[in-house]
Amino acid sequence: MVNIRSLDPSASPLDYYGYELRRLREEAGLSQSQLGDVLFCTGSLVGQIETARKVPTREFSERLDAALMTGGFFTRLVGLVLKSQLPSWFRPYADMEARATYLCSFQAQVVDGLLQTESYARAVLGVRFETDLDGLVAARIERQRILERENPPLLWVVMSEAVLRQETGGRKVMREQLAHLLGMQDREWVKIQMLPFEVGAHPGQPGSFNLLRFESEPDLVYTEDFVQGHMTVDSAAFRQGLLRYDHLRAAALSVEDSSALITRVMEEHYGDNPEHGGRALA
Structure with missing residues (x-):
């Protein structure tokens, strides 16, 4: 049975998306099932998005624009929809991240969000958030579009070796994630350094943090606790933060040696035949 739940298009970007999808589909004289056939998805999915019970993806939106000949309307709108799925406390940072020209990140426990695969992001977010996980994952992947720009920001990431060895989501997810890191190393504007265990005590032990620089706005520092994030432009x-980051970058392996470490951990711990159940030989 078709769900005819009424939506208030002013309630949220997701409600507006669903309202316009239903309106334009009906104007085209298509049922949910018929539109689903055109979009290579089920009519049930179309109905869930129309009733704001499912968050649309960018791919779905692009196909929808082509099917209904809407001139890119849904492709433009989906950016707002996905942004609205971010936690309210994180949105101000996401806005600044999208405007930054230089992003520095130190990560002590997990891969930086701009470098996460969809499966890894789902595993990470699933630990903290129990509801709306699909929307949160889609929003995180959407943030990564800043790296696809014609003039992307410079992203420099230092990560603890613990990030590679803490199995998150299972061996298959980790192997895919580490392979993705190696692929990102090939990009001119992305630099990844690993901080090996041998370094011992280091300035990043208090926790992860990000530094953002801009062309015409004050530089800022971003940190998170277990509740929410915190930004400051205090010089x-x-x-x-910059001094601490420089020490971390100096102590970390070179970009080339970092790639070698990622490759070694990927094969020894997450390969088809990991030694001793995923533990490397001494």
């Missing part, structure tokens, strides 16, 4: 705080 003294930024200087302290």
Whole structure:
């Protein structure tokens, strides 16, 4: 049975998307099932999106624009929809991240969000969030579009070796994630360095943090606790963060040696035949 739940298009970007999808589908004289056939999906999925029970993907939106000849309307709208799925406390940072020209990140426990695969992101977010996981994952992947721009920001990431060895989502997910990191290393504007265990105590032990620089706005520092994120443009705080980051970058392996470490861990721990159940030989 077709769900005819009424939506208030002013309630949220997701409700507006669903309202316009239903309106334009009906104007085209198509049932949900018929539109689903055109989009290579089920009529049930179309109905879920029309009733704001499912978050549309960018791929779905592009196909929808082509099917209904809407001139890119849904492709433009889906960016707002996905942004609205981010936690409210994170949206201000996402706005600044999208405007930054230089992004520095130190990650102590997980792969930086801009470098995560969809499966890895689902595993990471699933630990913290129990509801709306599809929307949160889609929103995280959407953030990565800044790296696809004609003039992308420079992204420099330092990650603890623990990030590679903490199995998240299973061996298959980790192997895919580490292979993705190696692929990202080939991009001119992405630099990844690993901080090996041998370094011992280091300035990043208090926790992960990001530094953002802009062409015409104040530099900022971003940190997170277990509740929410915190941004500051205090110049003294930024200087302290920059000094800490420079020490971490100096202690980390070179980009080339970092790729070698990622490759080694990927094969020894997450390969088809990992030694001793995923543990490398001494």
